[in-house]
Amino acid sequence: MFTILDLVQPNTIDEAYKVLVDKKSNTILGGCAFLRMGAKRIGTAVDLSKLNLNYIKEDDEYIEVGAMTTFRDIETSPLFREYFNGILPKSVSNIIGVQFRNVVTVGATVYSKYGFSDLITALLCLDTEVELYKGKRMSLEEFLERPYEKDILTRIFIKKNNRKAVYGNLRNAISDYPILNVSVSRLEDKWTVVVGARPLHAKIAKGASRELSSGNFSIENVENVANIASEELHFGSNMRGSAQYRKSMCKVLVKRAIMEVLQCK
Numbered sequence: 001m002f003t004i005l006d007l008v009q010p011n012t013i014d015e016a017y018k019v020l021v022d023k024k025s026n027t028i029l030g031g032c033a034f035l036r037m038g039a040k041r042i043g044t045a046v047d048l049s050k051l052n053l054n055y056i057k058e059d060d061e062y063i064e065v066g067a068m069t070t071f072r073d074i075e076t077s078p079l080f081r082e083y084f085n086g087i088l089p090k091s092v093s094n095i096i097g098v099q100f101r102n103v104v105t106v107g108a109t110v111y112s113k114y115g116f117s118d119l120i121t122a123l124l125c126l127d128t129e130v131e132l133y134k135g136k137r138m139s140l141e142e143f144l145e146r147p148y149e150k151d152i153l154t155r156i157f158i159k160k161n162n163r164k165a166v167y168g169n170l171r172n173a174i175s176d177y178p179i180l181n182v183s184v185s186r187l188e189d190k191w192t193v194v195v196g197a198r199p200l201h202a203k204i205a206k207g208a209s210r211e212l213s214s215g216n217f218s219i220e221n222v223e224n225v226a227n228i229a230s231e232e233l234h235f236g237s238n239m240r241g242s243a244q245y246r247k248s249m250c251k252v253l254v255k256r257a258i259m260e261v262l263q264c265k
């Protein structure tokens, strides 16, 4: 269990950031589900709940999600059920249970770049951008590759377009972490294939995405694309599965997800 020596609830993000960077042990709180699993000794805990960062809203171009939005908000959002074939609600709707999803936050999840994350894999096949308070706004892809920097993730933006998207995963048990997860999307001719829980963080399979974007959807080429994805990405081993197993399963999940996107209306 973690220890908190002091707690603040700032009224502005600037105030929150100043406290965060004041001491190494100062820490932002999301839903605290992950923090409480560790034994971290937190100097000043920074609770963002007074900053009105719990929302999902849209304008003509983007769907904007505040950092304190919970997985349950994503799961039950009529907007997200309508867009991208409901990939975002689907990606989170089996994680642990409703009480858990009522607590865990989007900002903490994306900022932490968890390798096993279901949500990050789904977000990465969409046109997602991340906004950090001090860092700039950037694509999720760029953010995932950047080295760690102490900052506050304030919101994410998802381009509102007609992307068709599908999410798939492999787990030993429904409440366990995924062994591997995959998302595939298509915006007209442009395809994006993403593989996560490798167990490293989600990554776009560039070669596979390029090959698929050539427009050859014969079963032989779909199998070829799944092979390319499994060859171009790096897989590792952990207690849930070996690198070899993940590599084999990658072919199955990618092929399945492509076939499903091809059926999307």
Ligand SMILES: Cc1cc2nc3c(=O)[nH]c(=O)nc-3n(C[C@H](O)[C@H](O)[C@H](O)COP(=O)(O)OP(=O)(O)OC[C@H]3O[C@@H](n4cnc5c(N)ncnc54)[C@H](O)[C@@H]3O)c2cc1C
Binding pocket: 027, 028, 029, 030, 031, 032, 033, 034, 035, 036, 037, 067, 095, 096, 103, 104, 105, 106, 107, 108, 109, 111, 112, 114, 116, 117, 118, 119, 151, 152, 153, 154, 175, 176, 177, 178
């Ligand atoms: C038992 C358990 C099982 C899980 N299973 C799964 C699973 O199967 N699939 C899956 O995808 N996920 C799973 N998760 C992860 C979960 O979905 C969340 O991603 C995770 O708990 C982090 O969210 P949180 O709100 O609890 O973060 P917290 O625990 O509050 O914070 C986590 C980290 O993020 C930092 N942080 C919080 N908010 C911000 C912010 N706005 N800006 C910058 N830093 C911030 C905190 O300082 C901390 O370092 C699991 C987590 C637990 C505890």
